[in-house]
Amino acid sequence: MPIRRQLDAIANLGGADRVLDAGATLYRQGERCNAFFFVISGWITLTTLLENGNCQILDFVIPGALLGFPFLSGLPRRHSAMCVTPVRVVCYPEVRLDDAIVKNAELAIVLCRQAALDEWRAHDHLTNVGLRSARERIAHLLLELSIRLAGRPPRKGESFRIPLTQSHVGQAVGLTSVHVSRTLRSLREQGILRFVKQDLHILDPVALGRAAGFPDLAPDVATTLNDTRLMNFDALPKAC
Amino acid sequence: MPIRRQLDAIANLGGADRVLDAGATLYRQGERCNAFFFVISGWITLTTLLENGNCQILDFVIPGALLGFPFLSGLPRRHSAMCVTPVRVVCYPEVRLDDAIVKNAELAIVLCRQAALDEWRAHDHLTNVGLRSARERIAHLLLELSIRLAGRPPRKGESFRIPLTQSHVGQAVGLTSVHVSRTLRSLREQGILRFVKQDLHILDPVALGRAAGFPDLAPDVATTLNDTRLMNFDALPKAC
DNA sequence: CGTACAATTGAAGGACATCAAAAGCGGTGG
DNA sequence: CCACCGCTTTTGATGTCCTTCAATTGTACG
Numbered sequence: 001m002p003i004r005r006q007l008d009a010i011a012n013l014g015g016a017d018r019v020l021d022a023g024a025t026l027y028r029q030g031e032r033c034n035a036f037f038f039v040i041s042g043w044i045t046l047t048t049l050l051e052n053g054n055c056q057i058l059d060f061v062i063p064g065a066l067l068g069f070p071f072l073s074g075l076p077r078r079h080s081a082m083c084v085t086p087v088r089v090v091c092y093p094e095v096r097l098d099d100a101i102v103k104n105a106e107l108a109i110v111l112c113r114q115a116a117l118d119e120w121r122a123h124d125h126l127t128n129v130g131l132r133s134a135r136e137r138i139a140h141l142l143l144e145l146s147i148r149l150a151g152r153p154p155r156k157g158e159s160f161r162i163p164l165t166q167s168h169v170g171q172a173v174g175l176t177s178v179h180v181s182r183t184l185r186s187l188r189e190q191g192i193l194r195f196v197k198q199d200l201h202i203l204d205p206v207a208l209g210r211a212a213g214f215p216d217l218a219p220d221v222a223t224t225l226n227d228t229r230l231m232n233f234d235a236l237p238k239a240c
Numbered sequence: 241m242p243i244r245r246q247l248d249a250i251a252n253l254g255g256a257d258r259v260l261d262a263g264a265t266l267y268r269q270g271e272r273c274n275a276f277f278f279v280i281s282g283w284i285t286l287t288t289l290l291e292n293g294n295c296q297i298l299d300f301v302i303p304g305a306l307l308g309f310p311f312l313s314g315l316p317r318r319h320s321a322m323c324v325t326p327v328r329v330v331c332y333p334e335v336r337l338d339d340a341i342v343k344n345a346e347l348a349i350v351l352c353r354q355a356a357l358d359e360w361r362a363h364d365h366l367t368n369v370g371l372r373s374a375r376e377r378i379a380h381l382l383l384e385l386s387i388r389l390a391g392r393p394p395r396k397g398e399s400f401r402i403p404l405t406q407s408h409v410g411q412a413v414g415l416t417s418v419h420v421s422r423t424l425r426s427l428r429e430q431g432i433l434r435f436v437k438q439d440l441h442i443l444d445p446v447a448l449g450r451a452a453g454f455p456d457l458a459p460d461v462a463t464t465l466n467d468t469r470l471m472n473f474d475a476l477p478k479a480c
Numbered sequence: 481c482g483t484a485c486a487a488t489t490g491a492a493g494g495a496c497a498t499c500a501a502a503a504g505c506g507g508t509g510g
Numbered sequence: 511c512c513a514c515c516g517c518t519t520t521t522g523a524t525g526t527c528c529t530t531c532a533a534t535t536g537t538a539c540g
Contacts, residue, residue: 048367050453056367071356078360101348108341108348115355116311120318122362127288127296130369130414134528165486174370179528181487197537213290374496405518419496421520437505 013100015090026081026089027068033077035093036069042087043163047171048079057172059121060084060164062148066114073097085163129174132213134183137173139211142193142200153209159201187211255330266321266329267308273317275333276309282327283403287411288319297412299361300324300404302388306354313337325403369414372453374423377413379451382433382440393449399441427451 015038020026027033029049044061058079061067067089068081073096101108121144128140145162146154154160166184167177175183187193192208194201202208255278260266267273269289284301298319301307307329308321313336341348361384368380385402386394394400406424407417415423427433432448434441442448 046363048363050367050371052453054371056370058363058366071352072360079363097352098349101352102345105342105345105348108345108352109338111352112311112337112341112348112355115352115359119355119359119362120312122359122366123286123288123298123319126298126362126366126369127290129366130296131290131294167486176529177487178489178530182489182528185488213292407518416497417519418498418521421518422496425520 013092013095015092018089018091020083020087020089022083022085022087024083024087026083026087027077029078029080030076032074033068034070034073034095035091036095037067037081037092038090039063039065039067040088040090042089043084044087045082045084045168046079047082055171056174057168059118059125060145060172066110069097069111069114070095071097071111071115084168125172134173134175134179135186135211136213137175138169138180138183139187139192139208140213141169141173142195143208143212143214146200146202154202154205156205157201157203158205159199161198162195162200163198255332258329258331260323260327260329262323262325262327264323264327266323266327267317269318269320270316272314273308274310274313274335275331276335277307277321277332278330279303279305279307280328280330282329283324284327285322285324285408286319287322295411296414297408299358299365300385300412306350309337309351309354310335311337311351311355324408365412374413374415374419375426375451376453377415378409378420378423379427379432379448380453381409381413382435383448383452383454386440386442394442394445396445397441397443398445399439401438402435402440403438 017040020042026037026044027035029047039061041063044067046058046061048056048058050056061081068077101111124144128137132140142162143154146158146160149160149162150158165177166180169175170177170180173180184193184195187208188195190207192204192211194203257280260282266277266284267275269287279301281303284307286298286301288296288298290296301321308317341351364384368377372380382402383394386398386400389400389402390398405417406420409415410417410420413420424433424435427448428435430447432444432451434443
C-alpha cells in the first residue's frame, strides 16, 4: 500500500499530530522553517504573495500528501502553506535532510517521488495558465482535482466535495473571481458541470475533458497519479 | 565545489559524452526514457506540446544542471527536452532510481536538491505567468536568466549571451512574439535594457528589478541560486 | 436580525491577440 | 557578387477576452 510505505519510511522521525483551524498557516513565505508535514485530513493551499498584494495559488494539497520538506534547508520558504479547511497533519519538526536520507534510503526514494510529482503538477499548472483560455483553465483544474480525489477519471453524475471558493479557483488559474463566476455559469448552462456550495457535480465527463484540453489524456493522468501514491487518504485502511 | 560534488555523486554511473545539434531532442513528451543528463554546454528548453499545436516552455536549462532524472521511472515523459543551441551533455542511460539511491546516499541528496530547485523555479515561473503583466513577465524572465548566468544580480552595463528568440520568450511567459517585440521596445526606449541579436544588455538593473516586480528581492534570489549550485558551468574548474 | 463573505450580473475599458505586410539578416547557390 | 530563401523582428489596424468598477442578491453565522 503506497501511503503505508511513505509512513513506514518516516516512522522513526518522531512526528506529532497537530490540528489547525481554517485560515491557519503551516509555514509562511520568508520564514525559515525546517518542519515538514503529512496531511491526514483537510485542504491546504500553497501560495505566493506579491508586493502589490496579489496572490498566486501554486497548488492545492489534499489528504495523503507529504508537504513542505525542507530540501533547501536553512533557506527561507518561497511560499506559504495555508489551511483552507480545518486540517489534521503529522508534523515532523527540525529534520536534517542529509542525515535523514543517509540513514534511510527508503525515505529518499519517497521524497524524490513526491518532489517529482509536485514538479510535474507545477508544470501542468504552468501550461494551463500559460496557454489556455479561461474556460479551459477552469475545466482543467476541476478535472484535475476530481482525478486526484478519485484516483481515476470521474464518471457521469459523480460529485466531489471541493472546499474552495470561486476566488480560490481564480487565484489558482490567474483569473478574477468575477470571470470565474461567468465561466462556471457557461459550463453549467452547457450541462457540463455544476459547482454549488463547494459540491462539484460532473454531469458530462467527456465534454469536461474536451473543454479542459486533454482529449483522451485523462486515463493516462489518472494512472500516473494512482501509480505514485497521491490518493485520497480516506480511501485507505485505517492502519495509519 | 558544488558541481564537483554532483559529479562525484554520479561518477560511478558510467555516463558517456554526447553532442547534439540545435533543434535535436534529448527526450520527447510521451516517450519512455530512463536516461538522465548532465549539461556541459549549450541551452535546452523543456516544453509541453498541446493538441492544438500550442507550446509552453516550462524551463530553460543551462550548463551545470542535471536534467531529466526519471523519478517516475517507466512512465512516459510529460515534456520534451529540446536543444536551442548545439549542446554537449554527459548521458547516463537506463538508470534505476531505487537501486541508485540505495547504493549512493550522496546521489540522493543531490537529486532531492535538484528536484527542489526545479520545483522552486516552476513555482516562480507560475506566479510570473499567473499574475503579472506582459512587461513584468518579460523583465522577470530576463532578470532571472541574468542571475542564473552570473550567479548574482546583474550590474549596470553588464551584458549576457542569451541564445533565445523573442518567440522563445513568448512561449515561456505566455505571450505572442509580436507582443514580446513591442514590450521589449518599450523597455529599450526607457533605457532599461537592450536585447539585440541574442545579446542582452542590462542598462539599468534597479529599474529592471522594479519592472520585474521583485523590488529588493533580487539579492536574496541570487543567494538562493548561488547557494544551491545552479551556477554557470563556465565559471568552474576544468576538472569535469 | 445584522454583519461578513461569496456569488452574480451589468456596463465600460484595457491589455493582449490576431491578421497582415514589410524590413532586416544570415546563409546558400548560381 | 548578387539573387533568393527562410527566419526573426518590427509595425499598423482591428478585434476580443478578460478586467475593473459597481451594485445586488444570496447564504452562513454570531
